[in-house]
Amino acid sequence: MAGETNAGALWGARFAHGPSEAMAALSRSTHFDWRLVPYDLAATRAHAAELHDKGFLSPDDFATVGGALEALSEEYESGSLVPADSDEDVHGALERILIERVGPALGGALRAGRSRNDQIATFVRLYMRDSAQALRSALLEVAQVLHQRASEVGDAVMPGRTHYQLAQPVLVGHYLMAHAWPLVRDVSRIDDFLVRNDVSPYGGGALAGGGVGLSPEAIGAALGFASVSPNSLDGTSSRDGVAEFLFIAAQIGVDLSRVAEDIIVLSSGEFGYLTLDDAFSTGSSMMPQKKNPDIAELARGKAGRLIGNLTGLLATLKALPLAYNRDLQEDKEPLFDSVDSLLLVLPAMSGLLETVTFNLDVMAAGSTAGFALATDVADSLVANGVPFREAHEVVGQLVSWCEQHGVDLPQVSDAELSALSPHLAPSVREVMSADASVARKSGRGGTAPARVAQQRDELKAELQRLSAG
Secondary structure (H helix, E strand, O other): OOOOOOOOOOOOOOOOOOOOHHHHHHHOOHHHHHHHHHHHHHHHHHHHHHHHHOOOOOHHHHHHHHHHHHHHHHHHHHOOOOOOOOOOOHHHHHHHHHHHHHOHHHHHHOOOOOOHHHHHHHHHHHHHHHHHHHHHHHHHHHHHHHHHHHHHOOOOEEEEEEOOEEEEEEEHHHHHHHHHHHHHHHHHHHHHHHHHOOEEOOOOOOOOOOOOOOOHHHHHHHOOOOEEOOOHHHHHHOOHHHHHHHHHHHHHHHHHHHHHHHHHHHOOOOOOOEEOOHHHOEOOOOOOOOOEOHHHHHHHHHHHHHHHHHHHHHHHHOOOOOOOOHHHHHHHHHHHHHHHHHHHHHHHHHHHHHHOEEOHHHHHHHOOOOOOOHHHHHHHHHHOOOOHHHHHHHHHHHHHHHHHHOOOHHHOOHHHHHHHOOOOOHHHHHHOOHHHHHHHOOOOOOOOHHHHHHHHHHHHHHHHHHHHO
């Protein structure tokens, strides 16, 4: 109405009439920002405390507001607190409800010294802080499962691959931990993010800072922030923190997609390395024999969605002028979606990995296929003084001869070896086994059993350190 604030909104007095139906529909955000209610209530408590400290709220008024905010919090947790269709956003909805509870004078007084601009920038950071901790815990759980399974398989061997072609034997535990370390790095990225974004934008007002003498430091400290934004323009309008969070989410999705792809392929009938547990696979509506790796496929698919959320926000942020623009409302839906997606995928992947059966005999049988020991033969020649370039050519010729005669390396006779090259002495047979192959990879980070055992200890220690943090 003319001369009054629109119901469920925080503006309207300078307008002759309210927004059109189309404008209101486009502007409304309670259908996605309602999850920010706990952060709005927490910030309003801190804001009310500062208003009381500076003399804008009497002790009785402060107590009344505190009681009303506590009641709203309990109602939100129970699900009984809901916005009205006319509410524009979470801020307007909560002010409307609070005014209904404590009256227009007291409810309206709480808006002094703050703006939706610094509020929403703060609430998003609070949401990301809590969500980052939830993702961190779920990530650690998946990494811990990978470590646990790596410990269970001992010194079992499997085929290693490059270009997804057979390459060299590796320990199964080495392979599993190769999927765990990226998740550990993702946890470290989250920790870096939490430090870098531990800055409160509250007190920045619309863009220039608050004008009634409230302390941004006091409110920021009450909300658990380590510091306050040094620039109100930057604090209210920057969303690089959201972009950083979405990058981390996308990277987690990419890392999980690599695990997922291996599970999909290695559990297929052609490989048979893995058998999925019934509880973490699905069937076909037509083919009764099927056991499908749906969790892995969905995890792989979510990676594209997470990447899309990041690229979409970056496109929105490109070339936005200072300070706040309504375009920034587009930060929340991709953020919420990325968090929701990962909090679905991570526990499912953890359960899948915890219950999958490793068919170690099948893996071991294939570990030397495809001339996977050829590099070991070349390395043995180098150990006897043959330049690697020449050793590479000699073994390449040996592999070509084996292919022509339909035999594998260990099946070549001593006479045939020496006929191919004088360097191919019978002693090269000492390296023609998977166990001998992995034992030779004893350098730091290698797949030798002793190094893999060392790596398990290092991974365990790192997971314990991160869990304690």
